[in-house]
Amino acid sequence: MSAGAVIALCTTLFSASPKTQAAATLLVLNKADFTLALVDPSTNTVVATVPTGDGPHEVVVSADGKTAFVSNYGAQTPGSSLSMIDLATRKEVRRIDVSPLRRPHGLAMHDGKVYFTSETNQLVGRYDPVANKVDAQYATGQPATHMVLISRDGRHMFTANISANSITMFDRGADGGWTNATPIPVGRGPEGLDLSPDGRELWTAHSQDGGVSIIDVARRAVSATLDFKTRRSNRLKFTPNGANVLISDLDAGELVVIDAKARKELKRVTLGRMVEGILVTPDGSKAYVAEAGDDSVAVVETKTWTVTGRIKPGRGPDGLAWVK
Numbered sequence: 001m002s003a004g005a006v007i008a009l010c011t012t013l014f015s016a017s018p019k020t021q022a023a024a025t026l027l028v029l030n031k032a033d034f035t036l037a038l039v040d041p042s043t044n045t046v047v048a049t050v051p052t053g054d055g056p057h058e059v060v061v062s063a064d065g066k067t068a069f070v071s072n073y074g075a076q077t078p079g080s081s082l083s084m085i086d087l088a089t090r091k092e093v094r095r096i097d098v099s100p101l102r103r104p105h106g107l108a109m110h111d112g113k114v115y116f117t118s119e120t121n122q123l124v125g126r127y128d129p130v131a132n133k134v135d136a137q138y139a140t141g142q143p144a145t146h147m148v149l150i151s152r153d154g155r156h157m158f159t160a161n162i163s164a165n166s167i168t169m170f171d172r173g174a175d176g177g178w179t180n181a182t183p184i185p186v187g188r189g190p191e192g193l194d195l196s197p198d199g200r201e202l203w204t205a206h207s208q209d210g211g212v213s214i215i216d217v218a219r220r221a222v223s224a225t226l227d228f229k230t231r232r233s234n235r236l237k238f239t240p241n242g243a244n245v246l247i248s249d250l251d252a253g254e255l256v257v258i259d260a261k262a263r264k265e266l267k268r269v270t271l272g273r274m275v276e277g278i279l280v281t282p283d284g285s286k287a288y289v290a291e292a293g294d295d296s297v298a299v300v301e302t303k304t305w306t307v308t309g310r311i312k313p314g315r316g317p318d319g320l321a322w323v324k
């Protein structure tokens with residue numbers, strides 16, 4: 001693709017006043033099929049599938065709702081690419097080679113740029129879709145840097161480092177980059193993480209000891225450690241109102257519902273095999289939970305915490321995203 005064509009494409013995909021899709025769409029990554037499924041949440045049916053790279057794990061959507069980016073973690077062979085997908089045409093428009101970075105996994109978008117973790121290289125890379133290049137790298141120095149999260153106010157970036165038993169916290173630098181990388185010790189195998197809606201606390205679930213660490217963001221330190229006796233926590237998400245925290249327990253096949261204020265377990269929702277990715281709708285009425293072992297996604301009504309339906313997106317569903 002010529003330089004002129006690249007600029008034209010990105011101008012279209014990242015225009016300042018885009019016309020977003022009329023209806024909401026649920027995006028589901030199928031790790032075993034190497035596809036992204038587009039699901040109509042009003043009928044729980046797949047309306048399209050788009051091929052990705054090998055072993056796609058996480059997906060994020062641009063602010064205008066027109067483009068999805070997928071981390072191709074790799075299956076048998078470590079991956080080194082991102083997929084850029086036009087959601088209107090339902091096509092992969094670019095396969096982005098991020099070599100020599102390997103095992104891209106967690107994703108976040110901020111100021112029009114895509115942030116992705118590289119487990120192998122122990123860092124967060126930043127991809128500029130307009131320039132079509134990885135334009136920055138931010139080292140954690142922590143093994144298995146897996147997930148990445150940027151605060152709503154854009155002041156902090158966090159990574160979960162599974163093998164280091166740590167969360168790395170970065171501050172926004174004056175040049176728009178990230179600085180002051182601070183590893184914060186937590187429990188064993190931190191993986192799922194999320195910020196409270198007010199941005200004051202970061203919660204992370206430990207995949208190896210059944211616990212959850214709560215980090216006081218202002219103090220950059222753990223303020224509490226809770227034991228929910230999960231067998232293998234995979235993801236952790238706040239509900240939009242901050243009232244509840246949801247944890248997917250991969251080995252137990254359960255969704256653990258926590259009262260965030262009381263910091264106590266409310267309920268365990270029995271699901272299928274290998275529960276992984278979690279997405280809560282913007283209005284908080286539903287939670288979608290990937291059941292990778294059953295090739296399905298459970299639809300959970302948050303008012304009663306009951307399963308009201310299931311989606312069959314493909315083989316090995318995991319990463320989820322919402323388009324409105």
